[in-house]
Amino acid sequence: MDNINTFRQLYYTCKEKNKAIYEVALDYEASQGEYSEYHVRLQAKKSLDAMKDAIKTGLNCTEPSPSGMSGDDCDKLQKTSAKSILGSTPQKMMKYALATSEQNLRMGRIVACPTAGSCGIVPAVLIAFAEDNNISENEQINALITAGEVGRLVANKMALAGAVGGCQAECGVASAMAAAALTQMRGGSVKQIINAVALALKNILGLTCDPVCGLVEIPCVKRNPFLAIHAVTASELAMADIISKIPIDEVVDAMEQTGQLMSPLLKESSQGGLAKTKTAIALEKNILK
Amino acid sequence: MRQASIIDIISPVMAGPSSSHTAGAVRLGLLARNVYNAKPDKVTFKLYNSYALTGKGHGTDKGLLAGVLGFSVDDERIKNIFDTPEAQSINYEFEFLQDFNRHPNAVDFIFEGGLNFTVSGDSVGAGEILLTKINNFSVNLSGKYNTILLVYDDKPGVISKVTGIIQEDKVNIASLYCDRSGKGKDASMCICIDGDLTKNCLNNLSDLKDMYIVRYIRKLES
Incomplete structure (x- = not known):
């Protein structure tokens, strides 16, 4: 099988073979000789189960993080009396994103998808939509593999690490993956899925990684529900056949360049941005004593 | 170099909170353990750059030690690793350093015991790792083979x-x-x-x- 290193190659392979992204992705993995379709599906199922466990545990837990800075936001969102203007599925996505992220900061079991700091985004979008729309487990696995293929193609260009590319490479990529999974489950075409990815990524370029006290808490926890909804926006626009004028591969190039131009002070070093605000410095004095 | 697989992107199932700083640290420790292949008397961990600056908060120190002790990335005991009998059975210390010639997430493991070994590596993103040096020799080990x-x-x-x-x-x-x-x-x-x-x-x-x-x-x- 020819190499698939870009979204363009993925798109044309899908067209040529008249296959979905997850089908081509599974064929490609198998052709690389390391992971059979069975193996990839098994890992996807294992990850999906672990994602569901983390949501379930997180929804019922209010244990604060070791720093004491976070851990009760999911509970607050579940108990709010304010009427949601987004509707029940997006609100569920926000709850699930918070539930997973809060489990993460408690050093609980989560799935790095693609990273731990961004662990709430893909599960929230995928599982909340699947629950509310009777999506079968097999289709959920297909959606997760679609998301994985998106992450793989970005990772071929740049490392998915805040210390290398800023938060755009973590929560940004997670959001693009979630947009792909969601558009797949909604029955979107290959073109619509790829546009959802481009729209999601294009609109988070430059997102920095400036965690307060160096902990995956502020702003990471709340960024997960934000970027879950960002994925929904991308999918909504793409399903309306709205096109990213900059093709996805060029958006990825732009993201890589933006990551290189970003100061190391804003890349997971906690030496700038939110991490150096007056309040952050005060928190640091209290917590890291 | 080996390309990423879908499996790398949708896994691992791990103990939080950071794939590069927690799971990556455990995996670096596990691979360094496989290199040393014996029980050391003492391990000194030198953490560089982002690993040094934000490592404590991300449990990087806990992860590195857990890996050297053979714990897997999804082991929830990592949270309290310092209190485990395994951790109390060896000597270890941590140093936190800055060296911008090194990768943002770099670590040296200095093993002392029957044999002395220094193993260096980087956490390159999404839990993926690379050992770059064993004693004074350049290597290129991702733990995939x-x-x-x-x-x-x-x-x-x-x-x-x-x-x-x-x-x-x-x-x-x-x-x-x-x-x-x-x-x-x-x-x-x-x-x-x-x-x-x-x-x-x-x-x-x-x-x-x-x-x-x-x-x-x-x-x-x-």
């Missing part, structure tokens, strides 16, 4: 003898990386293979003249 590390006298013909012996096991060589400290001095070979080697093959490698160190470094399971 079973790998043979050899240290020997830099003399003509060694590479061909080594690949000949490996061929007897009918395994494919995925990559071969050589380095030396100087002409006619110590040399190293790092051979990644598909599949597994027999004990007999490893014995034959050890029996080669001028071979100092033969290490079979098993790939990481997760």
Whole structure:
């Protein structure tokens, strides 16, 4: 099988073979000789189960993080009396994103998808939509593999690490993956899925990684529900056949360049941005004593 | 270099909070443990740059120690690793350093015991890792392949003898990386293979003249 290193190659392979992204992705993995379709599906199922466990545990837990800075936001969102203007599925996505992220900061079991700091985004979008729309487990696995293929193609260009590319490479990529999974489950075409990815990524370029006290808490926890909804926006626009004028591969190039131009002070070093605000410095004095 | 797989992106299942700073740290520790392949008396961990600056908050120190002790990335005991009997059975210390010639997430493991070994590595993103140096030799180890590390006298013909012996096991060589400290001095070979080697093959490698160190470094399971 020819190499698939870009979204363009993925798109044309899908067209040529008249296959979905997850089908081509599974064929490609198998052709690389390391992971059979069975193996990839098994890992996807294992990850999906672990994602569901983390949501379930997180929804019922209010244990604060070791720093004491976070851990009760999911509970607050579940108990709010304010009427949601987004509707029940997006609100569920926000709850699930918070539930997973809060489990993460408690050093609980989560799935790095693609990273731990961004662990709430893909599960929230995928599982909340699947629950509310009777999506079968097999289709959920297909959606997760679609998301994985998106992450793989970005990772071929740049490392998915805040210390290398800023938060755009973590929560940004997670959001693009979630947009792909969601558009797949909604029955979107290959073109619509790829546009959802481009729209999601294009609109988070430059997102920095400036965690307060160096902990995956502020702003990471709340960024997960934000970027879950960002994925929904991308999918909504793409399903309306709205096109990213900059093709996805060029958006990825732009993201890589933006990551290189970003100061190391804003890349997971906690030496700038939110991490150096007056309040952050005060928190640091209290917590890291 | 090996390309990312979908599996790398949608896994691992891990104890939080950071794939590069927690799971990556555990995996670096596990692979360094496979390199050292013995119980050390003492391990000194040198953490650099982002690992040094934000490592404590991300449990990087806990992760590195957990890996060296053989805990897997999804083990929820990592949170309280310092209190485990395993951790209390060895001596360890941490140093936090800045060196912008090193990767943002770099670490040195200094093992002391029957043999002294220094292993250096980077956490390169999404839990993926790379060991870059073993003692003074450059290596390129991602933990994705079973790998043979050899240290020997830099003399003509060694590479061909080594690949000949490996061929007897009918395994494919995925990559071969050589380095030396100087002409006619110590040399190293790092051979990644598909599949597994027999004990007999490893014995034959050890029996080669001028071979100092033969290490079979098993790939990481997760």
